[in-house]
Amino acid sequence: MLALLLRRLLQAVPLLLGVIVLNFTLIQMVPGTFLDVMTAEQQVTDQAMIDRLRVTYGVDQPPAIQLAKYIGSVAKLDLGYSYRHNLPVIDVLWAHLPATLLLMFAALLIAVLVGSAAGIVSALKVNTWWDTAVSVFAVLCFAAPSFWLGIMLIILFCVKLGWFPVGGMVTIGLDGGWWTQVMDILHHLFLPALTLGLFYSANYARVMRASMLEVSRMDHVRTAHAKGLKHSAVVLRHMARNAMLPVVTLFGLQLGAVLGGSIVVEAVFSWPGIGGVLFDSVMSRNYPVVLGILVLSSVVVILANILIDLLYARLDPRIKAH
Amino acid sequence: MTTPLTLAPAPTVRTKRSDHLIARFARHRGAVVGALLLALVVLMALTADLLYPGNPLRIVAAPEIWPFTDRAYPLGTDALGRDITAMIVHGARATLLIGLVAAAAATAIGVTVGALATWYGGWVEEILMRLTELFQIIPNVVFVLTVVSVLGPKIGNITIAVGLVSWPPIARLTRAEFLSLKEREFVQACRAVALSPGRIIFREILPNALPPVIVMASLVVAGAILYESVVSFLGLGDPNIASWGRMVGEGRTLIRSSWFLSAVPGVAIMLIVLALNLVGDGLNDALNPKLRKR
Numbered sequence: 001m002l003a004l005l006l007r008r009l010l011q012a013v014p015l016l017l018g019v020i021v022l023n024f025t026l027i028q029m030v031p032g033t034f035l036d037v038m039t040a041e042q043q044v045t046d047q048a049m050i051d052r053l054r055v056t057y058g059v060d061q062p063p064a065i066q067l068a069k070y071i072g073s074v075a076k077l078d079l080g081y082s083y084r085h086n087l088p089v090i091d092v093l094w095a096h097l098p099a100t101l102l103l104m105f106a107a108l109l110i111a112v113l114v115g116s117a118a119g120i121v122s123a124l125k126v127n128t129w130w131d132t133a134v135s136v137f138a139v140l141c142f143a144a145p146s147f148w149l150g151i152m153l154i155i156l157f158c159v160k161l162g163w164f165p166v167g168g169m170v171t172i173g174l175d176g177g178w179w180t181q182v183m184d185i186l187h188h189l190f191l192p193a194l195t196l197g198l199f200y201s202a203n204y205a206r207v208m209r210a211s212m213l214e215v216s217r218m219d220h221v222r223t224a225h226a227k228g229l230k231h232s233a234v235v236l237r238h239m240a241r242n243a244m245l246p247v248v249t250l251f252g253l254q255l256g257a258v259l260g261g262s263i264v265v266e267a268v269f270s271w272p273g274i275g276g277v278l279f280d281s282v283m284s285r286n287y288p289v290v291l292g293i294l295v296l297s298s299v300v301v302i303l304a305n306i307l308i309d310l311l312y313a314r315l316d317p318r319i320k321a322h
Numbered sequence: 323m324t325t326p327l328t329l330a331p332a333p334t335v336r337t338k339r340s341d342h343l344i345a346r347f348a349r350h351r352g353a354v355v356g357a358l359l360l361a362l363v364v365l366m367a368l369t370a371d372l373l374y375p376g377n378p379l380r381i382v383a384a385p386e387i388w389p390f391t392d393r394a395y396p397l398g399t400d401a402l403g404r405d406i407t408a409m410i411v412h413g414a415r416a417t418l419l420i421g422l423v424a425a426a427a428a429t430a431i432g433v434t435v436g437a438l439a440t441w442y443g444g445w446v447e448e449i450l451m452r453l454t455e456l457f458q459i460i461p462n463v464v465f466v467l468t469v470v471s472v473l474g475p476k477i478g479n480i481t482i483a484v485g486l487v488s489w490p491p492i493a494r495l496t497r498a499e500f501l502s503l504k505e506r507e508f509v510q511a512c513r514a515v516a517l518s519p520g521r522i523i524f525r526e527i528l529p530n531a532l533p534p535v536i537v538m539a540s541l542v543v544a545g546a547i548l549y550e551s552v553v554s555f556l557g558l559g560d561p562n563i564a565s566w567g568r569m570v571g572e573g574r575t576l577i578r579s580s581w582f583l584s585a586v587p588g589v590a591i592m593l594i595v596l597a598l599n600l601v602g603d604g605l606n607d608a609l610n611p612k613l614r615k616r
Contacts, residue, residue, distance in 0.1 A: 018456040026472050143596035145548055147555050148570050148588030155581045253458075260463030264552050268574075278464065279556060282471040290468050297461045305459075 004313055008306045019298040020074050023291045024067050030287060074295060080288035084281075089292035092277060097296070099169060100273030103196065103262045106189055108251065110197030111204055116247060118201065119208025120240055126213065134205060142202035146261055150195040150268035157191060164191050167270035192269040196261050200254060207250055211243040218242075248315060252308030256301040346608040353604020359597035367414040374408035378564045382408075386580045397586055400569070401576055406583075410590055412564040417547055417594065420481050424546040427485030429539045432492025437523050437531075439493070440500035451497070454490045462487040466549055470558050477560040484549045488542045495538050499531035533609035537602050544598035551591050566591050 039050055061069075073080075079089040122134035141149075158166045165171070169188050170181070215221065216239055224238045225231075266275030274293055281289035347353055366373075382395075385403040390396065397406040439450040469483035503509065504527070512522045550559070551567030559565050566587040573583025 014452060015456055015459055018452070019460060022456070022460075026468060030472050139596060139599065140592075143544075143592045143599060145551050145555075145567070145570075145588060145591050145595075147552065147567075148584065148591065151570065151574055151577060151584050152588070155577050155585075159578055159581070256459060256461045257463075260461040263461075263463055263467075264556070267556060278467060282467055282556075282558065285471065287472070290471060294460065294464055294468050297464050298459050301459050301461060 001310065001313065005306065005310060008309055012302045012306065015302060016299065017071065019295055020071055021067070023294055024070050026294075027287060027291060028063060079292035079295060082281075082286060082289050084284060084286050084289075089288050092289060093274065093292055093296050096272060096274050096277050097300075099271060100259070100262055100266065100275065101300075102185075103189065103192055103266065103271055103273060104255075104258050106193035107196035107262065107265075108200065108258060110193055111200035112247065112251070114197065115201035115204025116208045116240070116244070118205040120212055120235065120243075122205070123209045123212030123216065124235065126209075131209075134209070138202040138205045140202075141198045144199070146195055146199050147264050147268050149198065150192065150265055153191050153195055154268070164188075167268075169272050188271075192265050192271055195268070196258065196265045199261065200258065203250060203254070204247055207246050208243060211246045212239060215239045215243045245312075245315060248308065248312055252305050252312075255304045255308075256297075259297050259301060343608045347604045350604040350607050352600040353607070356597040356600025356604065359593055360601060363414050363418065363594050363597070366411050367418050370412045370415055374405070374411050378408040378412040379404060379562075386576070386583075388580070389582055389586065398582060400572065400583055401580070406569070406586060409564040409569060410566065410587060413566045413569065413587070413590070414594075416477065416560075416563045416565050417550065417591075420477065420484065420550045421543045421547040424481045424484040424488060424549075425539055425543040427481070428488035428542050428546070429492055429535065431485070432489035433496050433528065433535060435489070436493040436496025437500055437528065440497050440504055441519060441523055450493075454493045457487065458490040460487070462549070463552060466553060467556070467558065470553055475558050475560055477563055480550055480553055480559065483553075484546045487549070488546055492535060492538055492542065496531060496535055499534060500527060503527050503530055534606075537606045537609060540598055540602040540605060544595045544602075547591065547595060547598070 039045075039053065044050060044053070077090055079093070081087075082089050082092050085092050118134045118137065122131040125131055154166055157164045165188050167188075169185060171184050171188075221234060221238055224234045229238075262273065263275030263278055265271070266273045267279055270276065274297070277289060278293050280286070281293070347357075370378075381403045382399070382405050385399060385401050389398040389406070391398070395405050395407060397410065400406055400409075435450050435454060439447040465487050466480075466483040469486065470480055473479040473482070509522060509527060512526050517526070550565070551570070553559050554565040554567035555571040557568070557571055559568050569587035570584045570591075573580070573585075573587070576583055
């Protein structure tokens with residue numbers, strides 16, 4: 001297990017370098033220079049001041065040296081300085097990352113639960129109206145743009161029914177113990193997580209159905225039936241457990257997409273995560289933050305993929321062989 | 323330049339096969355519905371200037387007319403009094419254009435990367451597949467937003483950004499297909515008669531590897547349309563072009579009074595993505611009959 005972890009971490013290094021180089025290329029592509037944007041933003045017109053800033057930010061040096069310095073500073077977790085927040089970029093991101101991670105994992109939980117349940121049902125009742133209903137549900141969830149689905153849920157549950165808050169993460173000025181606070185956050189979390197989760201549950205439902213059908217034909221399932229186990233026990237312990245493997249694979253492949261999706265959903269529900277920061281920074285051309293988010297989110301995906309690999313090795317011991 | 327070294331394909335077989343293709347496609351009821359929907363949207367995009375001449379973004383009537391209440395504006399008007407039907411019809415153009423161009427670019431990059439990686443192997447393959455992995459790791463939406471914000475909100479830049487994030491799945495699929503085709507006898511025969519690598523890759527192997535790639539490409543079009551709608555929903559789209567995503571975003575501020583403003587264009591996006599997925603399923607059944615086990 002440790003060897004696998006080390007190998008994966010080592011393999012992640014060139015990927016991370018690639019992300020940084022790509023990032024750097026994007027900075028170089030900013031029309032004018034990065035410094036022009038900043039000085040225009042802060043209305044710095046004094047030439048002496050601009051020259052000093054050029055030296056401070058190292059823009060006077062050739063791109064190759066700038067790239068080397070950039071790689072060095074990212075390695076030290078220094079993603080630059082956000083002149084708008086007047087804070088280092090990494091601090092701005094740390095403050096908002098937990099909210100995004102919370103939303104992501106809540107959404108994935110909903111997606112896996114709803115998706116696998118739907119997949120199991122449609123595989124057990126294959127070619128009945130249950131099966132059709134599940135595939136129609138999957139296709140609709142897959143085709144609906146998440147931001148639109150979110151707005152529709154807001155209209156139904158917040159505007160018409162008034163069951164859930166329209167946005168945000170906590171009720172402002174809420175007093176009470178930690179239990180009240182947790183319930184309050186869950187109350188706010190439900191709709192955004194559902195919006196994001198439904199989209200991915202469509203994928204899981206499809207994969208789970210196919211994989212359940214595949215497993216149901218295997219010998220060990222027949223044996224389990226033959227030795228007189230209850231149907232529900234066979235389904236849950238012998239079929240679903242084996243059918244989960246492709247779902248775990250998909251889970252790993254989709255993490256990057258879920259992170260991107262959560263940024264969109266955050267914009268709809270004004271969830272105080274990375275998405276809001278990204279959106280503000282894109283709008284105000286605050287490039288250090290935009291690029292910092294690109295690096296950080298790639299790191300999150302790389303780390304999550306390593307975690308999935310480890311999980312996979314636990315679920316299926318045969319994987320260790322290669 | 324040189325005379326063809328391989329036998330010309332027999333034309334009769336080809337027409338017969340395409341008959342089969344259409345028949346197999348038509349057996350899939352959902353696919354036919356999807357194809358019809360898609361044809362409708364294409365027709366809408368082509369005839370937009372005839373149906374609704376002039377700029378669709380001009381103000382024509384009182385604001386916030388509800389759908390199905392005024393015959394002149396069947397889908398109502400938005401908060402500024404612009405005709406929603408006209409914007410939907412013209413928006414079909416931008417949506418399809420971005421979707422198709424981005425998917426074509428993604429397919430071209432993906433096929434080239436996948437084909438070169440498999441053909442040359444060794445360090446070329448290592449580098450190209452690492453590059454693919456790199457683009458798969460980066461969260462797509464973040465990358466698209468970053469590129470659009472760096473290059474500016476133009477329709478061309480959005481298309482480039484979407485194309486850049488959509489190619490990795492195609493590269494992986496092409497590689498998988500090429501790996502299984504590379505060692506076949508017909509490829510060895512091509513090598514034996516000293517065909518150039520470019521010719522073997524693109525004229526001999528590629529046509530055989532293409533069916534699953536085409537299916538994947540139809541899904542990439544759907545994905546590209548979704549990315550475009552996200553970009554314009556967030557207000558980073560091209561401000562001079564009617565876009566479904568932006569209509570949803572603009573309608574969002576009025577969900578308490580006129581919720582139809584964001585509901586209607588969203589349905590349009592959903593229908594076209596649905597249609598593309600159904601067509602993809604149908605193509606999958608028609609082009610890969612062997613894979614129809616699910």
